[in-house]
Amino acid sequence: MPVTTVTFAIAENPPKRLDKAIARDVPEEATLSRSRLVKLLSEGAVKLNGVVVSDQKGKVKEGDRIEITVEEATEIELKAEDIPLDVIYEDDDLIVVNKPVGMVVHPAPGSPSGTLVNALMHHCGESLSGIGGEKRPGIVHRIDKDTSGLLVVAKSDKAHQGLAKQFEKHTVERQYYALVYGAPDPMDPRLRGVKGVSFEGSNILRITTLLGRHKTDRQKQAVSFTEGRHAITRARVLDLFGTPPQLALVECWLETGRTHQIRVHMAHAGHGLVGDQTYGGRRKLNHKALSEAAREAVDHFPRQALHAAVLGFVHPVSGEEIRFEAPLPEDMQQLLDHL
DSSP: OOEEEEEEEOOSSOOSSHHHHHHHHSOGGGOOOHHHHHHHHHTTOEEETTEEEOOTTOOOOTTOEEEEEEEOOOOOOOOOOOOOOOEEEEOSSEEEEEEOTTOOSSOBTTBOSSSHHHHHHHHHGGGOOBBTTBSSOEEOOOOOTTOEEEEEEESBHHHHHHHHHHHHTTOSEEEEEEEEESOOOTTOHHHHTSTTEEEETTTEEEEEEEEEEOSSOTTSEEEESSSSEEEEEEEEEEEEETTTTOEEEEEEEESSOOTTHHHHHHHHTTOOBTTOTTTTOOOOOOTTTSOHHHHHHHHTOOSOOEEEEEEEEEOTTTOOEEEEEOOOOHHHHHHHHHO
16 A cells, blocks of 8 residues: 655654654644544554654654654545535536535545535536546635535636636635624724734734644644744624624635634634634623624524635636625524624
């Protein structure tokens, strides 16, 4: 079975345990979870300074060299599934869909079926001309399982390559609607004191940081100013709710498209998303500012209140500039109606 080798050095101030140090410092692109790393340790697939190690509680120090031998993962068979799709646009080269809340984009060990890819395999059928020599949808970007909204997927190699270049160059237009705690205000001295936060003009919030995997929770992303990938989010308040304001509907633009970017950036600015169990943080709302029904609707909203509303790009085959919009999903609209 083909194998790959992942090598890296232990960074400064490492955790005392080997397994925790490796989980913290393993390159993000290796996509190795902590549980997978523990398994690799037990299998003798990890070397510390050239010597095989298996003790999870082993000691490490800054500068130690780690080498992990990883067998190529078994390919998950892509099965066509008859799952309804909200198709916004489709031609011979690409398809734009409005993804519902709760749907995973691509099959993975924890979600082998019921995904957008499974649905596209059935919907597109023989119209898939091939991505990388295989008849499968070409995924060029993703949105989280519990985020709704627009996605473009390639049906041909030419479209896949063209779309991938646009996403790489950050030329794709993407706008999101998010319901956040608090009211982002350019006159707020607290907000102006947050590192990486500034305002453009009178009302455009700009958040500029590096983003990378969290040091201790590898399933999360975290803001940094020393390591990670460059990330820029802009946001504008569309509406405020409560007197005094308790919540805001904001429109967010992505200049870059990092994992969980809007969720992490808005939380960094002190305005986490309603319903975001990972980054948002539930807040107690002023009972005098909002009705009981409104407060209950916010408190019980089951997912991050985030919707990918606008998607615009240059058609990778025809060269035409195209732009699509998707209205708020029913659950977010009902929440706003309560407010």
